[in-house]
Amino acid sequence: MKLILLNKNCKRITVSFFFFFISVCVAFGQSEKPNIIYILSDDQSWTDYGFMGHPHIETPRIDELAAEGLTFTRGYVTAPLCSPSLASIITGLYPHQHGITGNDPEFTFEKPRYQTDWQTARSRLYKDYLDEFQKHPTVPQLLQKLGYVSFQSGKWWGGHWKEGGFTDGMTHGDPKRGGRHGDEGLKIGREGMTPIFDFMDQAIADKDPFFIWYAPFLPHSPHTPPDSLLQKYLPKAPTQAVAAYWAMCEWLDITVGQLLDKVEEEGLTDNTLVVFVTDNGWIQDPERPNRYAPGSKQDPQDMGIRTPIIYKWPGKITPRMDTQNLTSSIDMAVTTLEAVGLDPLPNMQGINVLDKKALSKRKQIYSMDFSHDMVAVEKPEQTLESRMVISGSWKLIDPGAANGDNQEVLLYDILKDPMETKNLADSHPKVVKKLLASLDKWWPGGSGPN
Known part of the structure; x- marks a missing residue:
């Protein structure tokens, strides 16, 4: 009888320790989450x-x-x-x-x-x-x-x-x-x-x-x-x-x-x-x-x-x-x-x-500029003013359909010209072509939400 009781007690101790161990692990896991x-x-x-x-x-x-x-x-x-x-x-x-x-x-x-x-x-x-x-x-x-x-x-x-x-x-x-x-x-x-x-x-x-x-x-x-x-x-x-x-x-x-x-x-x-x-x-x-x-x-x-x-x-x-x-x-x-x-x-x-x-x-990384007011959720290109891509020292701004101020592609060396004062697009046509292709691959400006 004592042996049986001892076994039962041991079992209880084992089960109790198991749940204690699990609770400690859970608490430790929570503390590790930043x-x-x-x-x-x-x-x-x-x-x-x-x-x-x-x-x-x-x-x-x-x-x-x-x-x-x-x-x-x-x-x-x-x-x-x-x-x-x-x-x-x-x-x-x-x-x-x-x-x-x-x-x-x-x-x-x-x-x-x-x-x-x-x-x-x-x-x-x-x-x-x-x-x-x-x-x-x-x-x-x-x-x-x-x-x-x-x-x-x-x-x-x-x-x-x-x-x-x-x-x-x-x-x-x-x-x-x-x-x-x-x-x-x-x-x-x-x-x-x-x-x-x-x-x-x-x-x-x-x-x-x-x-x-x-x-x-x-x-x-x-x-x-x-x-x-x-x-x-x-x-x-x-x-x-x-x-x-x-x-x-x-x-x-x-x-x-x-x-x-x-x-x-x-x-x-x-x-x-x-x-x-x-x-x-x-x-x-x-x-x-x-x-x-x-x-x-x-x-x-x-x-x-x-x-x-x-x-x-x-x-x-x-x-x-x-x-x-x-x-x-x-x-x-x-x-x-x-x-x-x-x-x-x-x-x-x-x-x-x-x-x-x-x-x-x-x-490269990308950014985009839209009008303050939105026209249609399924047609974001209607209010697209510019797409931007930054690659190394280059930054290209490509005008969108809603850009009423400027339809000229802009290219800047933003490491030398961080305030973007000199457009270099005409003197670097290959760079412009490459960056425009990158923009189109990322989002051509007419696909809508996906």
């Missing part, structure tokens, strides 16, 4: 950071992030406009694929834009574009398979945060309450970081790995920085409008520091992948406050599409300032998924930038 934070600047030139050499703008916390991460100074976004650019970041697809090529659908309305009636009418027409976008899984949706919780804050064009695959968030998307591009989410950063910090606290308490979309309305207009920052830049800037924009850039930097400090305080730095990018560029008009100058936002020049891109993950990513390799915001989804052990979806267009072989094999 938390992920996307920091998305809004309307900022690639030149407007301390580490990128700006003589006046101070961005010490982003500079620190750049020094501690793998920083690509030759990064690009998929479009010089926020809605298509952000949609590409979260899906890993180009605008002509995910269906969001502009900010708003084109329609005639008697009353001024952005009023409640206009918002309601826009929402009805925007549904076709949102339906197309939602056919494609987002990064937070895919991460949820591994138990991630996720939080949306800041700029967001995809309706309610739930429609983007987030488990929590701020944006409601209701047009009757101003829902268009972020609504309540646009308070983040400008009015503090509490919603993100509360989410982090809950995820930590629940022992859930988390994904944070931090896309503050910074340095985006209205340029209303704290007065202390404005006063700091007024003596340095040529005009008050420029000073206000410069101050907004530092305000963004301060909030980035607050977020990274929270990560550090919670002991999560070593197990957190931080990715930084800007949605599109900006040149501040010196005479008109809150206005951008030509050649930046909504334009195909580098001041509209170029951005530094930073990946920081201590112990996993070796810090390095990469001034040679070309990268794109299209890479963020693929890189993130592979970092957590998930296979990217077959139609995702980027590469894992942590894969040195893939990075070295890349010969």
Whole structure:
């Protein structure tokens, strides 16, 4: 009897140890999944950071992030406009694929834009574009398979945060309450970081790995920085409008520091992948406050599409300032998924930038410029203004059907001429031919969403 009881006890001990072992493995596995934070600047030139050499703008916390991460100074976004650019970041697809090529659908309305009636009418027409976008899984949706919780804050064009695959968030998307591009989410950063910090606290308490979309309305207009920052830049800037924009850039930097400090305080730095990018560029008009100058936002020049891109993950990513390799915001989804052990979806267009072989094999990257207003989700070529390809030192801009300003092919040596002042197309016809062929192979401009 004692032997039988002993056997039974032993069996219980064995079973109990087995489940203990499994629980430890599960907990260990969860701790190994990195938390992920996307920091998305809004309307900022690639030149407007301390580490990128700006003589006046101070961005010490982003500079620190750049020094501690793998920083690509030759990064690009998929479009010089926020809605298509952000949609590409979260899906890993180009605008002509995910269906969001502009900010708003084109329609005639008697009353001024952005009023409640206009918002309601826009929402009805925007549904076709949102339906197309939602056919494609987002990064937070895919991460949820591994138990991630996720939080949306800041700029967001995809309706309610739930429609983007987030488990929590701020944006409601209701047009009757101003829902268009972020609504309540646009308070983040400008009015503090509490919603993100509360989410982090809950995820930590629940022992859930988390994904944070931090896309503050910074340095985006209205340029209303704290007065202390404005006063700091007024003596340095040529005009008050420029000073206000410069101050907004530092305000963004301060909030980035607050977020990274929270990560550090919670002991999560070593197990957190931080990715930084800007949605599109900006040149501040010196005479008109809150206005951008030509050649930046909504334009195909580098001041509209170029951005530094930073990946920081201590112990996993070796810090390095990469001034040679070309990268794109299209890479963020693929890189993130592979970092957590998930296979990217077959139609995702980027590469894992942590894969040195893939990075070295890349010969060119692409971008595209569409009209602000969209005509038809199934015919993106109707509002195509330019296709862009960057290959080595060359950049080619090919005009599309909606480009009413210029139908001339533009070719620049952007290493020698980063401000794109001299068109070399006539003197390098072979380069033009080769790059046009590359563009047509990538997307001829008439295939529609796929």
